[in-house]
Amino acid sequence: METEKKDHLINHEYQTLHEVVKALNQPGDIKSILESALRAITQFEEIKVQRKAGIFLADEAGKVLNLFAVIGDLSEEFMEKEKVVPYGSCLCGRAAESGELLMSESCFTDPRHERTFTDMTAHGHYIVPMKLHDRLVGIMFLYTNTEPSWYKHSQEVLLSIGGLMAHAVQSRQESRELEDYKNRLVEMVHAQTKSLVTANRDLEQKIEEKTRLSQRLEASARKLRDLGNHIQSIREEEKTRIAREVHDELGQALTGLKMDLAFLESDCAKDAEALKKIAQMKQATDATMRSVQRISAELRPVMLDTFGLWEAVSSQLEEFQKRSGLKTELKGSLDGMESDPELETILFRIFQETLTNVLRHADASRVSVCFSLENESVIMKVSDNGKGLDLKKTEDAQSLGILGMRERALMRNGSVEFENERGALVTVRIPLNARRRVDES
Numbered sequence: 001m002e003t004e005k006k007d008h009l010i011n012h013e014y015q016t017l018h019e020v021v022k023a024l025n026q027p028g029d030i031k032s033i034l035e036s037a038l039r040a041i042t043q044f045e046e047i048k049v050q051r052k053a054g055i056f057l058a059d060e061a062g063k064v065l066n067l068f069a070v071i072g073d074l075s076e077e078f079m080e081k082e083k084v085v086p087y088g089s090c091l092c093g094r095a096a097e098s099g100e101l102l103m104s105e106s107c108f109t110d111p112r113h114e115r116t117f118t119d120m121t122a123h124g125h126y127i128v129p130m131k132l133h134d135r136l137v138g139i140m141f142l143y144t145n146t147e148p149s150w151y152k153h154s155q156e157v158l159l160s161i162g163g164l165m166a167h168a169v170q171s172r173q174e175s176r177e178l179e180d181y182k183n184r185l186v187e188m189v190h191a192q193t194k195s196l197v198t199a200n201r202d203l204e205q206k207i208e209e210k211t212r213l214s215q216r217l218e219a220s221a222r223k224l225r226d227l228g229n230h231i232q233s234i235r236e237e238e239k240t241r242i243a244r245e246v247h248d249e250l251g252q253a254l255t256g257l258k259m260d261l262a263f264l265e266s267d268c269a270k271d272a273e274a275l276k277k278i279a280q281m282k283q284a285t286d287a288t289m290r291s292v293q294r295i296s297a298e299l300r301p302v303m304l305d306t307f308g309l310w311e312a313v314s315s316q317l318e319e320f321q322k323r324s325g326l327k328t329e330l331k332g333s334l335d336g337m338e339s340d341p342e343l344e345t346i347l348f349r350i351f352q353e354t355l356t357n358v359l360r361h362a363d364a365s366r367v368s369v370c371f372s373l374e375n376e377s378v379i380m381k382v383s384d385n386g387k388g389l390d391l392k393k394t395e396d397a398q399s400l401g402i403l404g405m406r407e408r409a410l411m412r413n414g415s416v417e418f419e420n421e422r423g424a425l426v427t428v429r430i431p432l433n434a435r436r437r438v439d440e441s
């Protein structure tokens with residue numbers, strides 16, 4: 001080729017390359033980008049290209065080419081028949097298999113041009129593989145006049161354009177995959193956030209329900225306790241009234257009886273039989289008087305109202321020692337505790353129940369009571385030297401004695417604890433300032 005002609009060709013090659021790169025770098029969908037790149041190549045008249053070309057994308061796994069983009073006047077028959085072309089078939093299929101650029105002089109003389117169409121006019125072809133790192137991305141087919149240019153440099157330019165196109169397709173595919181992946185991730189995050197929000201709302205509702213329920217439970221427990229306290233004080237008042245009546249009415253009647261007997265005694269001074277009878281009756285009256293005193297003291301110890309808790313416990317212990325033979329002991333002090341009849345009654349009743357329990361269950365020979373004031377609380381410890389208690393029983397709903405002790409302590413926000421030391425140890429702890437708090441609530 002003469003130098004001037006050659007320079008012109010090379011110039012045009014660069015210009016074509018420039019146009020192709022410009023087309024491939026434009027924004028938009030990959031199909032229209034490839035179509036404008038094809039249009040740029042078909043301007044390259046020096047290599048005898050016609051304004052008719054197309055691109056197949058390679059399905060390497062399925063070993064087929066799928067028609068993707070075309071420009072120029074291609075018949076409906078062509079579009080239908082060339083939708084899918086297997087590797088190895090016709091010129092494009094061959095180029096796909098070999099990965100090499102193919103050129104065909106004429107569709108009528110080239111035996112490799114196997115696929116033909118109605119009213120097909122004479123033409124040649126450049127079949128250019130679109131490869132990226134040896135991987136086939138697609139095939140570009142260009143129509144030419146018969147006997148296209150065999151100029152080697154132009155073939156290399158076409159191969160480079162194939163590479164550029166492969167790169168464009170690949171990067172679009174990758175960015176589309178990335179976009180899809182990103183969208184899927186965003187969807188997943190959305191879905192998860194949604195389900196988290198729902199779960200959170202459910203949880204909040206459940207917590208609300210639970211809180212409401214526990215508030216209702218607390219309220220009814222408080223009502224029950226208030227009711228228990230009320231019943232307890234009514235019982236205490238009733239016992240006091242009965243104790244007073246038993247003591248006063250029966251006591252006076254018996255004293256009257258004793259006086260009558262003394263009178264009778266002096267009247268029947270000579271009747272030995274009658275005197276013996278009277279003496280027996282006086283003894284019976286004394287015994288009855290003692291019973292009346294004991295019963296009224298048990299109902300409501302006079303000592304508690306008159307002298308307070310310490311004295312009442314002390315006298316009850318003495319009485320207990322006499323009756324049971326167990327050795328008793330009172331230790332500590334209640335000095336500094338203000339008079340508080342309700343609190344004293346609570347402690348005294350708990351003390352009475354522990355004493356009864358020692359007698360009934362402990363097999364003990366000694367019982368000791370110790371009072372102290374610590375951290376704004378009054379503490380009463382009752383211990384024995386018996387066999388100790390079964391701690392499971394102290395939590396048992398059947399243990400009514402112990403339940404009653406706990407309830408009484410709770411009336412003033414107090415507690416009762418059970419332990420085994422040398423025998424059983426019962427510790428009652430009641431806050432001294434709790435009354436105001438209980439009244440306020």
Ligand SMILES: Nc1ncnc2c1ncn2[C@@H]1O[C@H](COP(=O)(O)OP(=O)(O)OP(=O)(O)O)[C@@H](O)[C@H]1O
Pocket residue numbers: 357358360361362384386387388389390393394398399400401402403424
């Ligand atoms: N000091 C103690 N030593 C050994 N066991 C004890 C002692 N105090 C209580 N217990 C055990 O604890 C149990 C529960 O006592 P609780 O006072 O509740 O019931 P109870 O005395 O059996 O019957 P009650 O209802 O008449 O009081 C008793 O049955 C007994 O087994």
Ligand SMILES: [Mg+2]
Pocket residue numbers: 353356357401402
């Ligand atoms: Mg008991």
